[in-house]
Amino acid sequence: MSAPTLERPAPAAPPPARAPRRRPDGFRVFGWAVSALVCVAILYPLVIILGDVLGIGEEPSMAGEIWSEATSEPALETLRTTVLLVVPAGVAALLIASLLAWVNERTDARIGLLADVTPILPMFIPPVAGAIGWVFLAAPSAGLLNGAIEGFFGLFGADVDGPLNIFTWQGLFFVYVLDLVPFAYITLAAGFRNLDPVAEEAARISGAGPLETFRRVTLPSLGPSIGGALLIVMAIGFALFSTPIVIGTQAGVDVLSIEVVEAMTRSFPAEEAKALGYGLLLLLMVTLAWLLQRRFVRGGGHATVGGKGLNSQPTRLGPFRHVARAFMVLYLLGASVLPILALVIVSLERFWTASVPWGDLTLDNYRNLLSNAIVVDALRNSVIVGVCCATIGMALAAVVARITHGETSRWTGVVEGVTRVPAAVPILVLSLAFIAAFVGEPFRIGGTTLLLVLAYTVIFFPHAVVNASSAYLQVGPQLREAGAVFGVSEGRTFLRVQLPLMLPGLTSGWAFLFVLVAGDVTVASLLAGTGNPVAGFVILDRYNTGTYPPLAAMAVLTTLLTTVVVTLALLFSRWQRNRTTAGVRRRAVAAAGTPTP
Template sequence: MSENSVIDAERTSASAGPPDVPVRPLSTPRRKVSPTAFRLVVLLVAAGVALLIGYPLVRIVLGLVWVDGTLTFSAVSETLALPGLGDTLLDTFIVTGSSVVLALVIGSAFAWLNERTDARMGVLTDVLPVVNFLMPGIATAVGWLLLMSSDAGYVNKVIRAVANGVFGANLTSGPFSANSWYTVIGVYTLTLVPFVYLVVSAGLRNLDSRLEEQSRMCGAGVFTTLVRVTLPALRPSLLSAAFLAVWFGFAVFSVPVVLAEPAGIQMLSVEIVHLLTSSYPPQTGAAIGLSSLELVVLGAIWLLQQRSLRGGRTAVMGGKGSGTERIPLGRLRGVARAAMLLYLFCAVVLPVGALTLVTLNGYWGAPSWENFGLGSFWSILTDPANQQAIVNSLVFSLITATVAVVIGGGIAWLSVHSPGTIAKAAAVVSKVPAAIPPVVVAVGMVLAFAGEPFFLGGTALILLMGFLVIAMPEASITSEAAAGQVGTELGQASSLSGASQGRTFRSVYLPLMLPGLAAGWTLIFVRVMADVEASALLASTGTPVIGFQLLAIFEGGGGYAELAALALFVSLVSMVMVAVVLSATSMWQARRNRQQS
């Protein structure tokens, strides 16, 4: 063999390499996040929010077994010794369970009619089921009290006039009552329908409509397809909607305190507040026990929901729902549209009309056109106590919404575009209050900050902290949705140009996230402005808010004109604020688009 042949053979074997040794692909090194000043500030703020959320909850849990440095079960004993505890639990489960079932049926039906049939009425159909979000719960409850009262209720007056004048009846009161099981369950249902509608309609939009079309092509009717295809495919959405409705049913306070309690219907949320505000000394142990019971019930329902989702089979979600051919309802289309308009009439038009009538009339009674005017409205709103409550509510709503959205935007940006263990933990913790009723949050704030060593009870600071904890889930969810829609390319280009993380967030991400942040800001403003649940425990005569003042007027036997005027004012401010923010955001987006084009 020649020398060249040997050299060629060595080159060939060297280039071929060992055939039995696998080549490992190069692993991509993990990107290290540099601890910039802006990131550290956001992390510190996120840690502070996590502490503000977690500490009161820990105090509730510890309060069950640890009192004054001693292991004891006195809170459990006090809770079990409460008179009428069984009736309170039974009434709560009956009202909440019945209203959740009704809301699931009505909300799901409206979602199906809007997404799958020709009963849709354009934008009106989209707005119709969720418009009740703009109606504070206390305004809805007071409105239906004015409508359904046995003697002076406007609905009963109209029915008696027709029955006595046309049919010769001799009705002097009724036939309906505001303080009754059917009114309480009905008003609960009106407030729960929007939660169900939003979740189920989103599920229908994501559902692959080809499954339903194939079912109908095989000869199945509309009802058969709905029962055998659509509803099984919507199982996750229906379970989520049910859990959300149950949570709100346990959380609501304004409806039961106005309508249920005078009827002898005892609800957990009202009982918790009364244990801390109507008893002396406050029965803190029993309040902790009932709050813990609510947490246990909601946790058990959530676990059942998760187990059902894991154990069941659902249809494929393909994102084809919006392109489906709408089902013609024929003569039933008018009935379907009338049903949706009837909901709007009952949820908004009737209660707002009753509030307006009593406010302009100056008293709750037969309308007198001579007394009609804004004089009584302005005299009520210029009362010193009401004025202070209005100013405090406006200031607290503005501060809470702004601070919550800024913090939520920072945490969302951190978790989406600059991830890390702490950032992800902060994003999770900020959503924890979403599963806790506001009354329970308020109990935790009282235990944590009202006494020593902080002594913040009845101050503006404890109100702001409570509102911030309650608002963080909405701020976090809307901010994450807004941050997730912003690509990373612009941020990377800004960083390559030498901009700091703070400037990149302020100049690049924040303007693009603004529409989503504005929606979250509006939701938080409306919620805090009309809050009754947390205000009942955290506000005081020194720092009143509208919710606290409404309860004081109602429980103190004040004039119904004053009650109606404040409730109407909250509703009008909420609607105006929503319209202003949405209009300003739309105009800003249009101007930005024109500048870019």
């Protein structure tokens, strides 16, 4: 037996080296800081107005007075009138938008570029200009259409009074529908583009006609899109101010939005409790629409989005193709062409009459307006505020979209939820919140352009985030991952690679925001004044004083400015898209080793 030998124990393994602490990426820190700033800007006014309502702070509680105003008999009667107007108008707008989207996206009735422009063209016209245009067309005594009808029958010796009267419930309903259709169309058209066509093809093979397929197959498959469009049209419809103030007041139809604005602007001191009480009812209606939308979306239990390989031939409408095209043309006439034509004609008259004095038309109204300092300031302020809000909003939204869709953190859901809050709160309620938060101490920026820019940026920020998120998701995460592999910083990858590819989508969102801000009357009616006039504020002031030809000229100038800026933005978007596509094609050809033609 051999004696055991003593061996020196192996040396202990050295402790594992600590990995060097990774420095946080500067762009990521910047992105989270921007997201936090946006969340504060959204929540702060709402917290302040909630504190005023509950009496948190030095001010006594207004909750009891607000509740009393909200449940008073006049408030409930106004609520009933508003619901009876907005809900049917929203449903009608959904049906018209669904039909337009189906014709443009799924049938052979498209009319080229006009098919894409027709449904959204009214969005480029300020709602107040469209409403005033229809007043000039269908007013009972001096409407241009009434004058044309009377003149036509006069050729045959018949004495006929013009049958149209825009100052009725039916007239107000008609213009409401025209205002809401474009907002529903944007959501529904996207849904049609993503819809799997297999079910429609199966229905057609089974012998179903185009309309039956649309009613029994296509519409039920669009649950999420219809639900989203429903929420949008209800939120906009309940907060719409320009159309009811122009048409509804003379029609004797009182709605909640008018009562809120008049409580804050027509009384001294302002009736804050009444405005907040009626605003509470607006918030309740939007909340009900949101709950209905969620239930509607949950009702769909099957996926309807197909891949790129499932594209099918458009549905052939046969002889109904001409009917569908006539429907699109009629919509374009009613929503855009006729109101603008009426505004142009009246703006060239000395006095508004049903019979157009073709030999006495003049440009004096435009000369007088452009020599008026307040009007020039209003037009300039509208462009400046619109450009600033659109630029700031889309820049912030691009960073927020990068954080919410490019990071994996529980806080991304919080940021995404907070940035959607303004879409769920009526515009008038948000305007009241900004008055409560920034007019008094410590900011005291009431009546300034800064307050307008801040309010518009926050109020329309959900629209900016939607467009920025779509642009970011189209680019995809692969480029960011490739940059990380090659050691490129997050900020450099975003600024040099992702942002240029996102630019066409961001430019389209910029144009949309500019139109919303430059043509707005709702926020301007509460936050603008003689010290910071904007176009919508001046248009309403001219309408209240009854100076109709100068009013028409002001509406035409506002529409012209909006159209020019939006057209330039969209042309830039197309140029950038073509430039990016050409660059990608050149790099692909170079990588393949073939000479570039």
